[in-house]
Amino acid sequence: MAEYENPQIPEGINVSPTHPLKDFALLVGGISALILVAVLALSLLAGQLARHVPFEQERALAGSLSRWLPETPAQPAHRERQQYLQQLADRLATAMDLPPEMTLTVHYSASNTVNALATLGGHIVVFQGLIDTLPSENALAMVMAHEIAHIRHRHPIVAMGRGFAVMFALSSLAGIGDGAMQQWLTGVGMLPILSFSRSQEEQADADALQAMLRTYSHVGDAAAFFEHIARQQTTGEPLAIFSTHPGHEERIERIRQFAQSQATQAAPTSVPLPDFMKSE
Amino acid sequence: MYDLILFLVLLLLGYVFGQRAEKRHFKSIIEREQTLRDILVFSERRIPDEDQLEGILVSGNVVISVDFFKRFVASLRNLVGGRVSSYESLLERARREAILRMKDAARRKGATAVWNLRLETASIYKGAQNAVGAVEVVAYGTAVRQRR
Numbered sequence: 058m059a060e061y062e063n064p065q066i067p068e069g070i071n072v073s074p075t076h077p078l079k080d081f082a083l084l085v086g087g088i089s090a091l092i093l094v095a096v097l098a099l100s101l102l103a104g105q106l107a108r109h110v111p112f113e114q115e116r117a118l119a120g121s122l123s124r125w126l127p128e129t130p131a132q133p134a135h136r137e138r139q140q141y142l143q144q145l146a147d148r149l150a151t152a153m154d155l156p157p158e159m160t161l162t163v164h165y166s167a168s169n170t171v172n173a174l175a176t177l178g179g180h181i182v183v184f185q186g187l188i189d190t191l192p193s194e195n196a197l198a199m200v201m202a203h204e205i206a207h208i209r210h211r212h213p214i215v216a217m218g219r220g221f222a223v224m225f226a227l228s229s230l231a232g233i234g235d236g237a238m239q240q241w242l243t244g245v246g247m248l249p250i251l252s253f254s255r256s257q258e259e260q261a262d263a264d265a266l267q268a269m270l271r272t273y274s275h276v277g278d279a280a281a282f283f284e285h286i287a288r289q290q291t292t293g294e295p296l297a298i299f300s301t302h303p304g305h306e307e308r309i310e311r312i313r314q315f316a317q318s319q320a321t322q323a324a325p326t327s328v329p330l331p332d333f334m335k336s337e
Numbered sequence: 338m339y340d341l342i343l344f345l346v347l348l349l350l351g352y353v354f355g356q357r358a359e360k361r362h363f364k365s366i367i368e369r370e371q372t373l374r375d376i377l378v379f380s381e382r383r384i385p386d387e388d389q390l391e392g393i394l395v396s397g398n399v400v401i402s403v404d405f406f407k408r409f410v411a412s413l414r415n416l417v418g419g420r421v422s423s424y425e426s427l428l429e430r431a432r433r434e435a436i437l438r439m440k441d442a443a444r445r446k447g448a449t450a451v452w453n454l455r456l457e458t459a460s461i462y463k464g465a466q467n468a469v470g471a472v473e474v475v476a477y478g479t480a481v482r483q484r485r
Contacts (some may be wrong), residue, residue: 061385063377068367071429073422077356077410080422084413 099226100219107218108211112158112179115214119178126180127166137333139165142183142201145194149202152271153264155209163201167336171286175204177213185336187282193327195273196281199265202272206264212257262308266315276319278327280312351405358404359426366433376440377450384452384481391484393446396477397438400461401431403470427472432456435476448480 130136143163150161161179169186176182181204183197191197207213269276287305384390403411407423414421435456443451455478461471 061377061379061381063374063379072425073420075422077352077406077423081406081410081413084410084417088413088416 096223096226099222103218103222104215107214110211110214110218112156115211116160116178118214119176119180126176127164127182130165130167134333135165135167138185138188139163141331141334145198146181146201146205149198149205149268149272153202153205153209153268155205159208161205161208169336173200173204175207175213177217179208181205181208188330188334189336190282190285191330192281193278194330195269195276195278195327197330198272199269199276199279200282202265202268203261205268206261207257209264210257210260212261215257259311262311266312270319273328276312276316279316280309283308283312347405348409351407351409355404355406359430362430362434366430366437369437370433373437373440373444376443376448378436378440378454378478379450379452380454382453384479387481389484390481392452392479392481393443393448394477395439395442395446395448395451395480396475397435397440397442398473398475399431399434399438400471400473401427401434403427403472408470428458428474431458431472431474432476435474439476439478443480446480446482448482451478451480454478 130139142165143161146161146163150159155161159179161181164180164182166182166184168184169189170184171186171190173181173183173187181201183201187200188197191200266276266279269279283305287309384392403424407427410423411421414423436454439451439454454476457475457477459473459475461473
């Protein structure tokens with residue numbers, strides 16, 4: 058049996074000599090970057106395409122959303138408020154040179170949510186909760202002009218186009234790998250959508266300030282809503298990159314800068330809100 | 338957000354405990370390989386001088402679980418291809434441990450060598466989604482001792 062032997066096998070010849078953490082970092086970094094770039098490109102493309110959908114089509118599409126929007130209020134007091142909001146919106150629309158085919162439909166909701174939103178088909182919803190926090194018509198006009206600017210720039214349909222494209226892409230990716238990885242892939246893929254709507258918000262703010270200037274010839278009270286929110290939210294503001302809207306401080310600062318650059322009058326006077334607008 | 342935190346905690350646990358277990362296991366494997374070096378192992382099917390020897394079937398098997406970290410790295414590796422180094426060390430441990438257990442069985446039978454060594458691997462939980470997989474390695478061969 059002399060011709061048979063078991064030599065000592067050197068250690069480590071069967072394992073690639075890479076540190077597991079280095080392997081991990083390279084893989085996570087590389088694949089994240091790849092997905093981010095792909096989703097970014099896809100959402101940009103989808104957004105560009107969605108912009109070309111005629112407004113007529115967008116309104117027809119919004120028809121299916123109508124049951125989700127607040128109904129025409131039954132109470133005469135609420136109806137009066139809605140009419141006032143609609144008139145304000147139309148005035149602002151003229152100041153903003155809204156194309157004639159873009160019609161605005163303002164909905165009033167008696168809910169005490171502190172919010173206003175713009176959605177597909179030129180629908181704007183204003184909540185009583187928002188109106189109650191505002192000191193003047195100027196402040197309300199700023200919020201409404203912001204929403205109108207979203208519609209003017211076709212942001213709702215662009216967001217929807219992007220949302221669908223990214224959702225399809227991620228759900229087709231989700232077929233790969235196990236649960237933990239799917240979650241991670243989806244999380245990484247959602248990042249660019251959030252930061253894109255942020256730039257849209259900034260665009261809408263800038264347009265709204267111009268509209269304020271044209272309607273009231275000053276931008277007094279434009280920051281009132283954000284100042285109110287900043288007061289309410291002393292703690293727990295989410296990290297700027299993760300939130301859709303730019304940070305409140307950032308917005309107040311931007312409005313203040315704009316106001317300074319446009320300062321023509323010593324003390325701009327704000328138009329008060331009519332008495333019937335405040336909730337009892 | 339909580340899902341992400343849970344995921345990162347699992348990843349960290351998998352890494353810390355997985356690496357510690359692996360380091361300890363390799364240390365123990367190297368030690369035991371030294372003590373069992375006198376049991377020779379060959380893959381040769383024909384046993385020389387078999388008329389003077391008697392053969393006994395010996396086997397050793399081991400099941401080692403994949404940790405969460407290794408599994409995640411391997412699933413990423415699946416996307417881009419290449420050497421799955423996180424599984425390479427896992428399988429090496431399993432193979433060497435199975436051979437050690439087989440050698441141990443041979444020693445208890447009073448054998449001096451094992452011929453015709455065969456190794457088989459099986460993946461436990463194969464195809465089961467969201468389950469941490471485990472690998473089994475079986476080593477078996479013919480242990481020989483002098484005919485009495």
